[in-house]
Amino acid sequence: MLYRSRLPDIHVPEEDIFHFLFERPDRRSSEHAELLVDAHSNRRMTAGQLRRACLHFAGGLQQLGARDGQVLAIFAPNDIDYPTALFGSLAAGLTVTTANPAYHVHELVHQLRDSRAQYLVTSPEVLAVAQKAAAEVGIPTERVVLMGAREKSGAEPLRASGHATVRALLAAQPISAPVRLAAAETFTRTAYLCYSSGTTGRPKGVELTHRNIVANLLQFVAEESEGWRRRSAKSDVQVCMLPLYHAYALVVDLQVAVLRRSTVIIMRRFQLEQLLQLIQQHRVTMLYIVPPICLKLAKDPLVDNYDLSSLRDMVCGAAPLGPEVIEAVRKRLNVRVRQLYGMTEAAPVILMGAAEDAIEDSTGILLPNHEARLLDPEGNDVPLGEAGELCVRGPNVMKGYLNNPTATANTIDADGFLHSGDIARLDANGHFYVVDRIKELIKYKGFQVAPADLEAVLQEHDAVADAAVVGVMCEEQATELPKAYVALKPTHIGRITEQELVAYVDARVAAHKRLRGGAEFIEVIPRSPSGKILRRLLRERHANPPAPLVRNKSKVGVASL
Structure with a gap:
């Protein structure tokens, strides 16, 4: 049986990510909206400042020899300059692969080699790993670009090391215009190469096209405002404490905020007390979290020491969350808590708790432009209410696994359905309940x-x-x-x-x-x-x-x- 979203389909424009987020007239009219705040230094960037920084960064990359279609890797913890490197690379026509900053040398080497990255953006705290990996795969020193807080206070040693810095690239002449993809190219050009967790083998490169990302951004915001429209610049303040190399934070925490012109406070990594301080200080309204953070908010005594009354909405994803934990957070903080379900291969969000009738133990409803099936082990549809493997089809489903047609064919069937490997059931009102992984x-x-x-x-x-x-x-x-x-x-x-x-x-x-x-x-x-x-x-x-x-x-x- 084929299930469709109860929300109406939306129009997905055939635009590349940079033009969609920054170059449309309605985006340019909101350039004064405060977009990024560094949680540590309090450095701030408006939407217009970020756009201009991206164009300068793209110009700096071109001075280093970067050309349309090449690959740049970002291997760094969260940083206020991360979006500049990300979107600036897209503006220059590059594909970006994001790497876990906790990687050891051999893990980073695998990703750099598999993605064929020619440029690497990193930070001082992981520079030693980055240098060894870059040397092993043949990325020259001058193409290893440094960003991070210590760049500001220690620029001389970094220049002496032979590496370019984000600050140096920002001083470059900006490109005259960002690379604009033809409509057909948005379906085929890989924007991001996000690597799967690799829990059952070596990580695989998930090819997410410009079309995939633009579609999922619009699918995501359409759930909350049927027929998407940009919220005002001051509608939301959120904290990004999840790692930006991961598709959840990369798309939902960062790019949804850029689309909405909401304010994002960027933490380098999660630390409970700092998060609580930021919520109180900045009157944060919205959080995207994962179950361990939700558990802390439900149970940790530190929470009672801070004024969190500005919070109105939390969305929890990446793993199942029990209804009792959701109820505990809701009662403690007087905040709406909804679940989100996705996978990197879907760019990444498939299901989210409905804004108007979220059910605590439900993972959510299908976002627009999705079709879904629930299958038994033999590939047959299961009756409504029974559990089966969740399979989805939509404009956000990945292009495939890089250089791995066998794995792609094993994951996306001949009808275009992405097989999630997760067991779910559906109720009569369109709410899905993800039970567990098949293999778990x-x-x-x-x-x-x-x-x-x-x-x-x-x-x-x-x-x-x-x-x-x-x-x-x-x-x-x-x-x-x-x-x-x-x-x-x-x-x-x-x-x-x-x-x-x-x-x-x-x-x-x-x-x-x-x-x-x-x-x-x-x-x-x-x-x-x-x-x-x-x-x-x-x-x-x-x-x-x-x-x-x-x-x-x-x-x-x-x-x-």
Whole structure:
């Protein structure tokens, strides 16, 4: 059965990203809107200043030899100059690949080599890794460009190192006009190469075209204002604490704000107390978050020390979130909390909680211009209300995996449907409920157990800061058993046992979902920077138990992002 969004389809203009965001007459009329604020230095940029900086940066790239169609990599933590490097590269006609600043040399080498990057923008704190990787793939020193706070205070040593700097490129003559793609090119020209998490192999380059990104930006804002229209410059103030190399922050946190001319306060990385200070100081109205941050807002005592009354809306994505956590945040902060579902391959948002009738345990409704199917393992449509693999088709679905036609064919079928690998069901009102990943479902004696269900129950307990559930093989019973890993709040360490938590869960779930694999306390739940639980590491921990550790109470809790 084919499902369509309950929202009307929208028109997607055949424009490249830079012209869509900056060159339209209605965008140029809002150039004085304050767009970017550096959370650390309080440096600010208006929309007009960002546009002009991008044109200068593009001119600087051309002086370095950059040509239309080449690839530039950004390997750096969040920075107020990140958007300049990003959009300036697009203005020069380049493709941008964004790399995780936590990468080691061999990981960065893989991405640089696979993407065929000829330029690299990085920052002083990861320069050593960037230099080694650039040397290994043949990117010359003068094409490694430095940005970041320390560039301002330590420009002489950086110049002496032979690297260009963002500041130096901004002093270049601006390009006369940004590269404009023909309408047909917007469908085929890759704008961003975002690399998949690589949890089941080496990361793959996801080719997102200009058309993909423009479509998803309009799909996203259309959910909140049927028939898109730009909000006023002062409508929203938000904090970007998620890593900009990730598609969630890159598109939703940054580019939706640029489209709306909302203000974005850019944090280098998430730190709870600084986030709370920023919300209070700047009267922040909107947050895009991931489950570990939502858990902190629900449970951390620090939250009570700050005035967060300006907040009105939060959207949580990247991983499932239990309704109890949503309700706890809603009651504590008097704020609307909605879930979001997406994947990098969909540029990235597919579902979002409806603005007018969001349901706490629902992942959301289909955004406009989407078609969806729910399939059983044999590829047949499941009846309404039953769970199946979520498959979607729309203008935001990726071009494919770079240099990997086999992986592309395994993910996008002959009818153009992107197979998500996620299990979902749909109710009669168009609300989807994402249950779990196909490969993460625990098979207990023929029953399917969704880890997210058990994690939601665990997170209801007052002692629990974070939790993850995986399946562990029991040879005696020839089946998988659900096992919980739990990070306790510091105040509850030593006051509750693993057995008590197992009993708590078992009393609240069906018999086949019980924690027959037990529970284990650990300091932090391993998560990716986007908030996804790294279950592979937990399964490895079970297979090869570490030596007993002396717990450092100051570190127990939700893993930092």
